[in-house]
Amino acid sequence: MNNPIQKILKIARREYMEALKTRTFLIGVIVTPLLIIGLAVISGKMARDVGSGPQPPRSVGVVDRSGRLAGDVEAAFARYNKARPQRPLRLVAVGDAATAPEQRVERLKADVKAGRIEAGLVVAPVAAEEPPAGEAGPAAGPAPRLPVEPSRYYANTKSVNDLELYETVRRLLNEAVINRRYAAHDLSPELIARITRPVPLEQVEISQKQPGRGQASMARIMVPFFFMFLMFMGITTTSQGLLTSVVEEKSSRVIEVLLAVVSPFELMAGKVLGLAGVGLSLIAIWGVTGLGSARFLGMGSLLTGAMPAWFIIYYVLGFMLIASLFAAIGSACNTLKEAQNLLGPVTVLIVLPMVLWMPISQNPMGTLATVFAFFPPTTAMIMILRLSVNPGLPVAQIAGSILALAVASVATMWAAGKIFSLGILMYGKPPTPRELLRWVRYR
Amino acid sequence: MTTNAIELDAVTKSFGRVRAVDGLSAVVPAGSIHGFLGPNGAGKTTTLRLIMNIFCPDAGRIAVLGRPMGEAAKRRIGYLPEERGLYRKMTVRGTLAFLGGLQGMRGAGLAREIARWLGEVGLDGWADRRVEELSKGMQQKLQFVAAILHDPELLILDEPFSGLDPLNLDLLKGIMLAMRERGKTVLFSTHMMEQAERLCDSILLVDHGRAVLDGPLDRILASHRSNVVSARLEGDTAFVDGLAMVRGVRTVERRLEITLADGADSQELLAALVGRVAVRAFEEKAPTLHEIFVQQVGTAHE
Numbered sequence: 201m202n203n204p205i206q207k208i209l210k211i212a213r214r215e216y217m218e219a220l221k222t223r224t225f226l227i228g229v230i231v232t233p234l235l236i237i238g239l240a241v242i243s244g245k246m247a248r249d250v251g252s253g254p255q256p257p258r259s260v261g262v263v264d265r266s267g268r269l270a271g272d273v274e275a276a277f278a279r280y281n282k283a284r285p286q287r288p289l290r291l292v293a294v295g296d297a298a299t300a301p302e303q304r305v306e307r308l309k310a311d312v313k314a315g316r317i318e319a320g321l322v323v324a325p326v327a328a329e330e331p332p333a334g335e336a337g338p339a340a341g342p343a344p345r346l347p348v349e350p351s352r353y354y355a356n357t358k359s360v361n362d363l364e365l366y367e368t369v370r371r372l373l374n375e376a377v378i379n380r381r382y383a384a385h386d387l388s389p390e391l392i393a394r395i396t397r398p399v400p401l402e403q404v405e406i407s408q409k410q411p412g413r414g415q416a417s418m419a420r421i422m423v424p425f426f427f428m429f430l431m432f433m434g435i436t437t438t439s440q441g442l443l444t445s446v447v448e449e450k451s452s453r454v455i456e457v458l459l460a461v462v463s464p465f466e467l468m469a470g471k472v473l474g475l476a477g478v479g480l481s482l483i484a485i486w487g488v489t490g491l492g493s494a495r496f497l498g499m500g501s502l503l504t505g506a507m508p509a510w511f512i513i514y515y516v517l518g519f520m521l522i523a524s525l526f527a528a529i530g531s532a533c534n535t536l537k538e539a540q541n542l543l544g545p546v547t548v549l550i551v552l553p554m555v556l557w558m559p560i561s562q563n564p565m566g567t568l569a570t571v572f573a574f575f576p577p578t579t580a581m582i583m584i585l586r587l588s589v590n591p592g593l594p595v596a597q598i599a600g601s602i603l604a605l606a607v608a609s610v611a612t613m614w615a616a617g618k619i620f621s622l623g624i625l626m627y628g629k630p631p632t633p634r635e636l637l638r639w640v641r642y643r
Numbered sequence: 644m645t646t647n648a649i650e651l652d653a654v655t656k657s658f659g660r661v662r663a664v665d666g667l668s669a670v671v672p673a674g675s676i677h678g679f680l681g682p683n684g685a686g687k688t689t690t691l692r693l694i695m696n697i698f699c700p701d702a703g704r705i706a707v708l709g710r711p712m713g714e715a716a717k718r719r720i721g722y723l724p725e726e727r728g729l730y731r732k733m734t735v736r737g738t739l740a741f742l743g744g745l746q747g748m749r750g751a752g753l754a755r756e757i758a759r760w761l762g763e764v765g766l767d768g769w770a771d772r773r774v775e776e777l778s779k780g781m782q783q784k785l786q787f788v789a790a791i792l793h794d795p796e797l798l799i800l801d802e803p804f805s806g807l808d809p810l811n812l813d814l815l816k817g818i819m820l821a822m823r824e825r826g827k828t829v830l831f832s833t834h835m836m837e838q839a840e841r842l843c844d845s846i847l848l849v850d851h852g853r854a855v856l857d858g859p860l861d862r863i864l865a866s867h868r869s870n871v872v873s874a875r876l877e878g879d880t881a882f883v884d885g886l887a888m889v890r891g892v893r894t895v896e897r898r899l900e901i902t903l904a905d906g907a908d909s910q911e912l913l914a915a916l917v918g919r920v921a922v923r924a925f926e927e928k929a930p931t932l933h934e935i936f937v938q939q940v941g942t943a944h945e
Contacts, residue, residue: 204714206747207745210741210744210745211745214741218730218732221732449730452728452729452730452731453724453726453727453728454728454729454730455726456697456724456725456726456727457724457727457728457729457742457786457789458745459695459697459724460695460697460717460720460721460722460723460724460790461717461742461745461746462714462717462745463696463714464697466714625692625697625698625726
């Protein structure tokens, strides 16, 4: 009638219902999906074209101190505007030839400072100077370096971070000067462009399972990361919630009222279960929005049918393991601050897979991947990463890792239960990790 | 109901080098109100936690309601811990529904009992308020209700009276007495000797984790007859101090408090007084539980 399972379920239900009311959960449910969708929309837009509608032109002031390059620069800017009519650059000559160059530079600086132009370009007097005759050949020794005044790009505090504008201006100046040099050698810029045009090289990936399934390489890396990150968030946010709940119950002295009715292990198991439910709810919401966004971006076909099932299995087992560690630590401490100090080693275990993301997603069958897949604290995240990179993982590895994780989770829960039942009524100085281990051996 | 509700047999529990309970043996007879007394740090709370299976004893046996203590027995016990708190954000009704549900109560029966008990302790208007809105005394009553909601056979209360005003104190005592009327057993720890003396059928006095006194209260009071006589005498009483059976005389207001020598009988004193002075009042001073407590614990600490 009132067996331990029912008690555990009742505690789990309360824990779940209370978690739904917290601000953290609301943020997780509403804000995170909005962020995912927002990112998807923005990157989708960026992928198609920067700015779908015409944007106002940006003006760049120029002072040509060489006296020879104005035409070339103007031509380069014109070619740029023709290629990208959506966001043109307007070249503004500052002053005329009659004005002294120094005065024109000062005016240019003032215009940049006042924001009348977004950036200013001063072309150096010797920008297009040829190297002295006889030193251009490869056999020649190092040229004697003359102190050369460089061309300058001026930007105010508002536009200095617009690296794209700087890069564009730099490229256009380069183009103008190089074209000038071609002309000096009687070379036609068009001919040079034709000769140096790139050779197309198509990248084709041969995957083990489905040969020829071409996917954008970005998606090949990002989708597995998304799954692992989902696992990471699912485990950490709820484990943190569990820790808070335990510490709060302890400091508000609710614990002993509960222990009058349930055993410490039932209490801990109920809490872990309830928060696993919270985690699954969050993951379901994040997963649906995330995958919807992936479809929107055209990356959706990487999901295989079995993935949600693997995810749930690995999540529940992996969460049990990590959450019981959090619960044990929480039970031994009186404040969240004390708990944070003891949490360090556990946090390292959780973050480890994130660090290993790159090497493992590039080589999901390698030694590194296999070792960490069978190291229980990292199994859940690593296996989800491997499975989403390579859905055709050997069944023996999947079954073996689930078994190993299940055994480790139950063992951890048992040990954590020992610590929990002792720690939960201890007030005062928090124990050291060594003391915690000794508690496990207590009867 | 001839069995014992609780039996402790040479129970020992240590924390590190501190021996909180040291070979404690005691019984709590079923159907009685049993007081659990002792100075601070005597091991009372630890003993109650051992009985509740919250701690495991290092040695010894504990039987509750006729069986070795285990999780299954918790349903038949109501426990009010000394360290008590409730979920601050939950409503009064929600709290009781949750704890009652954990005790296996459900549905209409649970709702009815919640309503009845809230009425009984005067919290009926507060059912849908949050626990944090309640005063401290109200929270304490709520906790008491949480402990007895499932109508346990055995009620274990750790310091139930601390922080209660006289009205609520009487309310709680009334409920405890009513429980006994219905054949239930109540075990409570307290520092309030006066309350214990009025309420208890039997007591257990512990010190340093060991039983100092154990048994029915009237028998304990009787066996601690004092050797002090309070008398109101008229006439010249100067001779009294010189009597062989008298150890000392003290004047308290208009009475004499005469302490008898060891082995002396108060009736001999009375016989010696009659005729020499007029005896208006003559009374053996019965020791209070308070005095017994101070005497027992004081001796042990010397």
